[in-house]
Amino acid sequence: MSLAGTTGILEGVDRGPVVVPRRRPRRRSYLPYALLAPSLLFLGLFTYLPVVRVIVESLYDHPHGTGAVTATFVGLGNYTKVLADPAFRQAALNNLVYALGTLIPTLALALAFALAVQRSSRFSAVLRTVFFFPSLVPLVAAASLFFFIFLPGIGLLDYYLAKIGVSGPNWLGDSDIALWSVIGLTVWKNAGYYMLFYIAGLQNIPRDTIEAALIDGANAWQRLRYVILPALLPTTSFVVVIALINLLTSVDHVIVLTRGGPSNATNLLLYYIFQAAHENFEIGKAAAATLLSVVVLLAISLASMRIMSRGSHHEA
């Protein structure tokens, strides 16, 4: 890394309010920098440098293989190539369906779980553990488990469906259903985790607002709709951001279960990027797709944080 880059980062720190409190005398102390240096070094090396490299690589065309090494500058060529690629469009569309299809049931379930177990009792402690359990299973392990649950004709799911006289579809091999099977697995895996946030959120709701609603004669649904849900808005927008990032950045189960198939039906953006980089050796295209998806994520996060801060003002 160049010296200029290093000082740039240090200047950034200098502006920060935490490191150099205003009431300190003018005398410059190098101690804070020295203390920060190790973390800054690693942050720079492993966080910022790769980001910069991805940006640079997205502007170049990299020839396949180690034999030839010269990359040619192509400007935004990789971006137009990515956007024109039907596989990318399908992956983006799949990711959208996957994100919405996962997010909405996950949040609904998480909230329902949280409402069910918010009071502390021995029974709800057991339930909490049960609901939370899937979050403890690593995604790869969960996917391997679901491989057998989803086996067409003989899997656990089809076994029980057969008992009630239903013959299940080819869960992972049918291009209309495969993505929904992956969504099902993800909801199962994540709902318990977001339940924790909702439990915390519920416990932060002042008792008196709920009691006031009770005195006003609000029934359970009205209390939920007009008191609890608005009060949970900050929690919800936080969970939405976390969940969306999670949905865009983990594809372990796709790799284990379908490798994006059949016919790209379960291909998600991150796996598309992996394929572009490592199966097709189109590093530039992979970098461009990475940046595009990061930009989308950033936009979603910013929008969500704005909602969150509005929500907390409302609460105050």
Next chain:
Amino acid sequence: MSAISRLAIGALALSFALPAAAQTKIDFFFPVPVEGKLAREMTRLVKSYNESQKEVEVTAVYTGGYDDTKLKAQAAAKAGKPPAVVLMSANFNVDLKLSGDIQSLEPMLKADGATRDAFLADFWPALHANAMVEGELYSVPFHNSTPLLYYNVDHFKEAGLDPAKPPRTWAELADAAKKLTKRDGDKVERYGFTMPAGYDYLGWLMEALTLSNGGRYFNEEYGGEVYYDTASMLGAARFLEDLIFKHKVMAQGVVEAGGVSTSFFAGKASMMLLSTGSLSFIRENMKAPYEVAFVPKNVRNAVPIGGASLVMFNGQSEDSKKAGWKFIKWLSSADTLGGWSRFTGYFSPRKSAYDTAEMKAFIAKNPDAKVALEQLPYAKPWFATYQTVAVRKALEDEIQAMMNGKKKADELMRPYVEQTALKLPQ
């Protein structure tokens, strides 16, 4: 399985880190492409090699499936630490040579005073094409396979078929599958036929069907040409389409290899196409009696070979080149190959491996191991093109769409021309 074997390899790698100076230490990447305890056996083999001599210390690294192994080896090479020896899917050689990753083995042969022809003479002729790129030796075959037709003997008897006479043609296969399929109203209790259709496996089996249909998958002489839109390939696709949608003897959609073998074990499928590499796994896990047979033909008996070969990556020091070559020669000796073949079900690429007493006894005891061998004279090279994985996926996506009823066989392959034309060098 893999967690344990990874632990074992980790422990092994640690134990290698300790000793001695004069040794040349080299890395050996190997995949486990089929079900079974192959990683453990490979680790045991490498350990016994390390104990048998003092000059070379090999660290065996388990690197996942075929595609993963290519990826990891190339990533290591890019990072400046190319593995000395890699057990690589036999059809990646062309791609790896074109990208400058692997080295020609001719200099090693020359240093040994051997000629290519003499070296290859003991290997089955069907394997020679995949061992070479542009007329030079680039890899040494290690384990090889062909697809086989596995069938459940009890189901055959039950359906009034003679287990001694497996289907030999596509028509007979469809006919037998119809008799073997068991229905309960609209529901299918048991499918007559199944085969893996996930990425990687599907391309290989499509090559088998296309070859059986008298066609070719790719241009053996030029790594930039595939024959996806030919009558023979589309005919093979149409055959599958008929099995699924017309005769309804094969499940709609894609089933991965694990699902195929499980349904065969569970008696939910009566016949399947699967690699010889799975033979030992099937033998161990199949409760009911089963038999294996040639892949049925339409026009001719022909199957692609599969399996893996040993390659050496570029960028090695002279010492590790020598050490790598020495290790390759040991791994590809008739004794090692024979033992590995008996353990896995892959056939040994060396003819002389079958002359040993152990092998003769083994085949007498397991006659099913002989079928793949008998099919060998009909074997053809495995497709090996520039950017094999991407080019293969173009075909697989189309066939999968057909298996899902999204496209008719006659409409297939339109996008392939656009997709592959971008990738193949002019």
